[in-house]
Amino acid sequence: MNNERGVLEFPCEFPIKVMGRTSNEFEGLVLSLVGRHVESLDNNAVTSRPSREGHYTALTITITATSREQLDAIYRELSACEHVLMAL
Numbered sequence: 850m851n852n853e854r855g856v857l858e859f860p861c862e863f864p865i866k867v868m869g870r871t872s873n874e875f876e877g878l879v880l881s882l883v884g885r886h887v888e889s890l891d892n893n894a895v896t897s898r899p900s901r902e903g904h905y906t907a908l909t910i911t912i913t914a915t916s917r918e919q920l921d922a923i924y925r926e927l928s929a930c931e932h933v934l935m936a937l
């Protein structure tokens with residue numbers, strides 16, 4: 850990212866943060882949705898953190914973003930998913 854202008858320069862490493870209710874399927878579902886838009890998704894690029902009481906799970910998936918259009922498509926798909934409460 851170019852800090853002077855606040856503009857992303859592609860390709861770049863980009864963290865996608867996703868939050869949803871904890872379930873056995875949540876992480877796999879999110880990875881599947883993001884994987885549709887990413888050439889290769891490395892499992893080492895995924896971190897998972899449960900909420901204090903375990904009701905919610907926060908995922909951070911770091912991808913190599915290739916364009917603004919790619920990021921927009923990922924966020925549209927995540928936002929449309931009923932299991933995703935928030936995507937940042």
